Amino acid sequence: MKISKTRKIIRNQIKKILLEQEYPKVDVVGDEKGIEDLDSGGFRLGTVEFEGAQTKKWKPAKYYKDITQESKDELWKLESPIPYIYDDMKAYMGKKAFIKKFPDGGKELWETSPKLKKVIDRFGSVPAPAESFEKCIGTPTIGVGHAIKTAEEFSMYSLHNIFEICTKANIEANTQISLDAFLMEDKDIKEIFYEDLIIHMQFKSRITKPITQSMFDALTSLAFNSGWEAKHPEKGYLQAIEYIIRLINRGRYKAAQNVLKGIAVTSKGKRLQNLIDRRAMESELFGKDGIKPPKKTKATKVAGTEDK
Numbered sequence: 001m002k003i004s005k006t007r008k009i010i011r012n013q014i015k016k017i018l019l020e021q022e023y024p025k026v027d028v029v030g031d032e033k034g035i036e037d038l039d040s041g042g043f044r045l046g047t048v049e050f051e052g053a054q055t056k057k058w059k060p061a062k063y064y065k066d067i068t069q070e071s072k073d074e075l076w077k078l079e080s081p082i083p084y085i086y087d088d089m090k091a092y093m094g095k096k097a098f099i100k101k102f103p104d105g106g107k108e109l110w111e112t113s114p115k116l117k118k119v120i121d122r123f124g125s126v127p128a129p130a131e132s133f134e135k136c137i138g139t140p141t142i143g144v145g146h147a148i149k150t151a152e153e154f155s156m157y158s159l160h161n162i163f164e165i166c167t168k169a170n171i172e173a174n175t176q177i178s179l180d181a182f183l184m185e186d187k188d189i190k191e192i193f194y195e196d197l198i199i200h201m202q203f204k205s206r207i208t209k210p211i212t213q214s215m216f217d218a219l220t221s222l223a224f225n226s227g228w229e230a231k232h233p234e235k236g237y238l239q240a241i242e243y244i245i246r247l248i249n250r251g252r253y254k255a256a257q258n259v260l261k262g263i264a265v266t267s268k269g270k271r272l273q274n275l276i277d278r279r280a281m282e283s284e285l286f287g288k289d290g291i292k293p294p295k296k297t298k299a300t301k302v303a304g305t306e307d308k
Contacts, residue, residue, distance in 0.1 A: 057289070061207035064216040067197070071217040071285070075224060076193065078278060079144040080122050083115045083183035084160045088147075089138025090128035098126060105166035105179050113180035129162035130154075143189040145224070146196055160184045200228040203241050208249045214288035215253075218260065219244065221282050225275075226264040240264035253291040257283050 067075075099106040109116055119126050130140040133154040140148040148154050158164060165182045200223045204216070211219075219241060227239040240263045247256035261283035265275040 058210040058212055061204035061211050061216060064201075064204060064211075064213065066201075067217040067220050068213065071221065072194075072197070074281075075197075075221055076144065076190070078221070079193075079224070080119070081144050081186065081189045081193075082119060082127055082142065083185075083189065084162050084165075085130045085140050085142045085148065085154065085157050086127035087130040087136045087138050088127070088141045089136075092123060092125040093128050094125045101129075102162065102166035104168050105171055109162070109166060109179045112178065113183060115180055115183040131161075131163045142192075143184060144193040144196070146192050157184075197224065200224045203228040203245065206230060206242075206245050206249075209251060211248065212289035215248075215286050218282040218286035221278075221285070222260065222264065225278065257286045257291055260286055 093101065095110055098110055102109070110120070116126065127141075130136050133140055133148065133151040140154055142148065142157055142160060148157065159182060164170060165179055170182075171179070197220065201220055203219060203223050222244070223241050226241065227233075228241060229239055230242045230245075231238055243263060244256045244260055247253075247259060261279050263279065265271055265279055267275065
């Protein structure tokens with residue numbers, strides 16, 4: 001037997017042992033493309049076959065690096081990007097109130113800005129712009145729910161501050177530039193959005209049972225909307241996603257799907273239809289790839305490990 005072939009057999013046998021330790025209750029099937037090396041020195045599955053079920057991709061949550069592009073697009077629509085800094089606790093403003101608040105440029109921005117028009121078409125009004133970090137009642141926010149945490153960060157987005165855009169000084173200094181140009185571009189909003197998504201995926205470190213891609217996408221949507229931490233960072237109560245994770249970790253996938261449908265649907269004590277609809281969508285997505293958990297099967301077998 002050639003040395004190179006012997007090394008390959010040994011390498012596959014090591015993979016087999018590692019996979020058996022990681023997945024003691026499932027059959028591992030696949031070829032070299034299905035078992036991929038990781039930088040950490042471990043291995044992960046491409047496809048896992050479960051007894052009595054169609055072949056599904058069930059993996060430990062820690063191996064999911066991102067949600068699908070389809071889920072990103074849906075989340076983008078759900079979160080409704082706002083191209084300027086706003087106060088998330090103030091009431092929305094209609095056209096009359098907006099123009100009154102910003103007599104210099106407010107009417108032009110409302111009537112001619114394509115970026116602002118997207119917001120108006122969605123809500124019929126716009127979130128109240130934030131003047132400064134210190135004057136915010138709630139959290140200064142921009143883009144797809146990006147919370148601005150410090151005064152320094154607020155100043156980084158000052159170009160997109162309507163209190164500075166709609167001033168005589170700015171209008172007179174930029175006569176050849178439309179006010180719309182000062183609002184944040186979609187590509188810049190998406191860049192921040194994708195960075196924030198990664199942060200909100202940190203919940204995956206608390207999941208101990210394998211899940212599917214659709215489950216991960218649904219949980220990420222929930223985390224982005226209501227928080228990824230186990231407990232609220234300020235108030236200390238359990239976050240909605242933690243209840244779902246605890247059910248998953250007990251192998252109760254169906255119960256997790258059912259709870260997801262009715263959790264975190266209120267704001268300030270009131271049930272909101274948009275949150276009810278969103279949870280229903282997330283619950284449906286959660287079960288898209290099936291919710292049947294892995295079952296104990298025959299001895300694990302990795303294709304290509306036979307010593308011939």
